Amino acid sequence: MRLPKALIALSLALASAAYDGPAASAAEDFFGPHASNHTNNWAVLVCSSRYWFNYRHMANALGMYRTVKRLGIPDSNIILMLADDAACNARNPYPGAVYANAGRGLDLYGDNIEVDYRGYEVTVEAFIRLLTGRVPPGTPRSKRLLTDDRSNVFVYLTGHGGNDFLKFQDNEEISAFDLADAVETMWQKKRYNELFLMVDSCQATSLYSKFYSPNILATASSQVGENSYSYERDADIGVFVIDSYTHFVLEFLEQMNKTSHATMQDLFSKYNFKQIKSNAGVRSDLFPRPLDATRLTDFFGGVAQAEVVDAALGLGDGGSTLSAPNVAQDTAWNEHHEEQEPAAEDEADPELRPEGFRMGSVVVGLAALAGLLGSAVWGV
Amino acid sequence: MKWLIPVCLFGAACAAAERFDERLVLTALPDGNVLGHWTFTTTLGHDLSHAQHYTLFPLGLGQTLNVHGASELHLALNAGQWDYKLWGSPPEPSVASGAELWTWIRASNTTQADERWVGLRNALAGVFCASLGSLDDQRTTTPALSFKPSVQLPLGKHQLRHATLPAEHVCTENLTPFIKLLPCKASAGLAALLNPHVLFSAPFHGLSVHYTHGVLKLAVQAVFTPPRQDWSLNTLLDRSIAAACTVASSSILSFVAAGTQLDPQPSTEVNGALQYDLASATFPFEVTVRHPVNTISSHRRTSPSVSLRRTMTGSAQYAGGLLVQLENARNETVRVSYLETLPWFVTLYLHTLEIRVNDDPRRRIDLLERLSYVPPRAPAPTTLEPILRLPPLSRVTMRFQLERAFMLYTQFPPDAQRGWDLPPAILTVLPASTSTHSERVYGKTLLADLPTPDFSMPYNVALMTLMLCGYWFSEVFRIITRKFVVEPA
Numbered sequence: 001m002r003l004p005k006a007l008i009a010l011s012l013a014l015a016s017a018a019y020d021g022p023a024a025s026a027a028e029d030f031f032g033p034h035a036s037n038h039t040n041n042w043a044v045l046v047c048s049s050r051y052w053f054n055y056r057h058m059a060n061a062l063g064m065y066r067t068v069k070r071l072g073i074p075d076s077n078i079i080l081m082l083a084d085d086a087a088c089n090a091r092n093p094y095p096g097a098v099y100a101n102a103g104r105g106l107d108l109y110g111d112n113i114e115v116d117y118r119g120y121e122v123t124v125e126a127f128i129r130l131l132t133g134r135v136p137p138g139t140p141r142s143k144r145l146l147t148d149d150r151s152n153v154f155v156y157l158t159g160h161g162g163n164d165f166l167k168f169q170d171n172e173e174i175s176a177f178d179l180a181d182a183v184e185t186m187w188q189k190k191r192y193n194e195l196f197l198m199v200d201s202c203q204a205t206s207l208y209s210k211f212y213s214p215n216i217l218a219t220a221s222s223q224v225g226e227n228s229y230s231y232e233r234d235a236d237i238g239v240f241v242i243d244s245y246t247h248f249v250l251e252f253l254e255q256m257n258k259t260s261h262a263t264m265q266d267l268f269s270k271y272n273f274k275q276i277k278s279n280a281g282v283r284s285d286l287f288p289r290p291l292d293a294t295r296l297t298d299f300f301g302g303v304a305q306a307e308v309v310d311a312a313l314g315l316g317d318g319g320s321t322l323s324a325p326n327v328a329q330d331t332a333w334n335e336h337h338e339e340q341e342p343a344a345e346d347e348a349d350p351e352l353r354p355e356g357f358r359m360g361s362v363v364v365g366l367a368a369l370a371g372l373l374g375s376a377v378w379g380v
Numbered sequence: 381m382k383w384l385i386p387v388c389l390f391g392a393a394c395a396a397a398e399r400f401d402e403r404l405v406l407t408a409l410p411d412g413n414v415l416g417h418w419t420f421t422t423t424l425g426h427d428l429s430h431a432q433h434y435t436l437f438p439l440g441l442g443q444t445l446n447v448h449g450a451s452e453l454h455l456a457l458n459a460g461q462w463d464y465k466l467w468g469s470p471p472e473p474s475v476a477s478g479a480e481l482w483t484w485i486r487a488s489n490t491t492q493a494d495e496r497w498v499g500l501r502n503a504l505a506g507v508f509c510a511s512l513g514s515l516d517d518q519r520t521t522t523p524a525l526s527f528k529p530s531v532q533l534p535l536g537k538h539q540l541r542h543a544t545l546p547a548e549h550v551c552t553e554n555l556t557p558f559i560k561l562l563p564c565k566a567s568a569g570l571a572a573l574l575n576p577h578v579l580f581s582a583p584f585h586g587l588s589v590h591y592t593h594g595v596l597k598l599a600v601q602a603v604f605t606p607p608r609q610d611w612s613l614n615t616l617l618d619r620s621i622a623a624a625c626t627v628a629s630s631s632i633l634s635f636v637a638a639g640t641q642l643d644p645q646p647s648t649e650v651n652g653a654l655q656y657d658l659a660s661a662t663f664p665f666e667v668t669v670r671h672p673v674n675t676i677s678s679h680r681r682t683s684p685s686v687s688l689r690r691t692m693t694g695s696a697q698y699a700g701g702l703l704v705q706l707e708n709a710r711n712e713t714v715r716v717s718y719l720e721t722l723p724w725f726v727t728l729y730l731h732t733l734e735i736r737v738n739d740d741p742r743r744r745i746d747l748l749e750r751l752s753y754v755p756p757r758a759p760a761p762t763t764l765e766p767i768l769r770l771p772p773l774s775r776v777t778m779r780f781q782l783e784r785a786f787m788l789y790t791q792f793p794p795d796a797q798r799g800w801d802l803p804p805a806i807l808t809v810l811p812a813s814t815s816t817h818s819e820r821v822y823g824k825t826l827l828a829d830l831p832t833p834d835f836s837m838p839y840n841v842a843l844m845t846l847m848l849c850g851y852w853f854s855e856v857f858r859i860i861t862r863k864f865v866v867e868p869a
Contacts, residue, residue, distance in 0.1 A: 140506020
């Protein structure tokens with residue numbers, strides 16, 4: 001009879017801890033009523049243009065790569081597709097470097113980069129196979145989108161587009177219908193929880209116009225019939241280095257860090273013709289959550305893994321040291337914790353970082369402790 | 381199995397047998413450039429098929445090689461042209477621009493070998509962020525003579541697979557995973573000097589991976605142009621070494637530059653090379669190389685005795701020729717095997733083969749000792765591998781006639797106007813006796829210009845045809861359905 005009693009005690013403790021305790025309300029405040037329930041983040045960043053004069057498209061995708069990496073998505077969860085090699089191109093006066101501003105302030109290629117699909121490998125077929133998971137047998141892990149129904153997927157596309165299509169390699173096109181069907185296949189195969197599409201091309205909004213699957217948020221640089229323009233050129237590189245829309249988004253994201261509470265609405269409401277030089281669009285009719293409750297880090301950032309340390313479970317002698325003060329101070333800890341979060345890490349390895357400790361683990365840890373105590377009292 | 385037990389009982393001893401050695405040789409070249417050659421050797425002490433408890437050997441690569449049965453593997457990723465005349469024989473023989481992969485696969489039959497080859501190239505593509513997955517049937521060959529195993533292969537049947545990807549770029553995304561295979565990464569030891577920005581600006585640079593029987597050698601070779609005549613590690617490579625890699629059994633930095641003054645003083649001199657042992661160095665480690673006034677110091681490296689030149693002839697897109705010139709600089713007859721790999725869409729006519737010596741108009745087919753030829757069966761390429769005897773101090777010219785295929789619209793790559801990169805020709809100098817090692821010389825990659833259509837034409841044709849069909853249909857429809865009525869005046 002000892003075991004059922006212990007179980008009852010545990011469930012009672014769980015229930016009381018989860019619904020009544022101060023920790024529970026703190027946790028609820030922290031996550032919010034419209035919090036995303038994803039457990040992992042993926043990013044698919046595609047530059048679909050070949051040739052040196054499309055340097056800016058490479059820089060767009062690499063700028064986005066740097067940002068999502070900075071905000072906590074590890075390289076293993078980023079699929080970077082670059083249709084040409086700008087960094088080691090014979091025409092690049094700065095080999096091994098790609099810059100996205102005229103002063104060449106920040107090298108986007110850096111010392112640590114993993115390009116998963118490059119050159120001729122970047123095709124419409126490869127992209128659709130990647131999304132839908134129908135890759136040829138023997139495809140290495142780095143070339144697969146290993147998402148599940150708890151994955152938030154960020155898809156960024158840049159290249160030359162037109163009404164209802166985006167050109168790949170200046171040779172073939174993906175149509176808005178293909179993309180919508182690929183995403184529907186993803187949904188049916190439970191390959192995403194929420195999907196966020198961002199497109200920087202001419203007539204970019206046409207690319208998301210055919211979507212019909214749930215939980216999709218989409219934004220794009222220009223309306224149908226409208227061009228998307230580049231931002232600036234560098235005299236030494238000799239070509240335009242970034243597009244206006246991506247430059248605007250990256251500038252905005254540059255102010256964010258991993259713990260930012262900024263929402264999609266914050267980004268979208270900043271859209272203006274003067275800076276972007278085109279009318280950027282947003283499509284949110286398929287997206288269930290309010291945009292002002294959808295954090296940018298739900299898509300641009302990585303989920304910090306909950307790491308439950310042994311001490312919190314009260315195993316061994318350390319058990320007595322755990323008590324109520326943790327719970328009483330949780331809100332304060334929470335705020336403190338956010339300030340402490342490192343802003344940028346190159347080698348993001350969430351499993352090794354105890355900073356990823358969230359309120360949820362405190363609740364579970366305390367509940368388990370209460371359960372153990374309960375079973376000890378009643379079981380004897 | 382009994383003999384295995386004592387081996388596994390002393391697992392600690394097995395682990396201790398694993399060792400990592402690193403070495404960097406900087407050589408002053410006659411043209412003022414500096415050749416840098418890094419080698420990182422991990423010795424496992426036993427074969428990969430034993431227990432996979434590695435301490436220093438990279439686990440990801442070890443498992444990949446083991447699963448796909450690669451008993452010997454050589455991968456090279458290069459950019460630039462190696463100048464054999466000026467720079468001598470390269471320390472790593474594979475210098476063809478682009479990617480080259482060759483491996484001896486343990487397999488009982490060809491089907492199994494092919495399966496393992498597919499798995500291996502895809503896995504390596506994932507490990508090194510390179511398009512090695514494209515080394516498909518169009519590019520894979522099994523040359524009979526040029527690629528012998530460099531050490532005795534383990535027991536069991538083995539098959540060779542060789543493939544090149546001449547248009548492959550080499551960049552930071554290849555160096556990043558390469559560095560991640562090293563026990564100290566780039567944070568300590570000689571790998572700290574691998575600065576991608578400097579490395580990829582070098583006129584020639586290449587990464588290579590060699591695996592032979594429990595020994596993994598990762599190598600980088602590059603020809604750097606020093607900014608001034610007097611240089612230091614920092615001015616040449618824009619990096620200095622902050623700490624020694626403590627797990628390295630040996631960590632040697634060696635300078636081959638006669639008549640130069642080095643600061644600090646090197647610890648030893650071995651065969652004219654001035655060496656520093658990083659284990660006993662002070663950090664941050666920096667060496668300055670000074671040249672006394674009016675001395676040009678360089679180390680003349682031995683060039684291969686045979687050189688190779690290959691050109692495409694003919695101006696037509698459809699037909700053309702291939703001209704191969706082999707020059708023997710030695711005062712004795714040299715036996716060489718020449719390997720020509722041509723994709724299926726470039727057809728070589730063997731009956732047009734002409735061999736001549738110097739300017740002598742006579743045909744010298746007698747110089748051809750043996751010929752191995754695999755005709756193209758699309759998508760498999762042609763493999764032509766003659767063994768030739770080159771007379772002393774002579775230039776032997778081989779000519780072939782070629783025909784280039786008309787390809788289907790969908791078979792063209794996105795940048796079809798650029799042309800196709802043909803795989804490099806490889807010349808192997810066959811050793812006079814079995815004791816000496818054979819030497820390989822790589823030719824330049826060629827660009828084949830194929831008949832290329834105007835890619836907008838199919839759209840024009842389709843639109844025109846549809847327009848005419850539509851017009852014809854509407855006219856017929858109008859005539860047969862219209863009711864003609866005479867209106868009363």
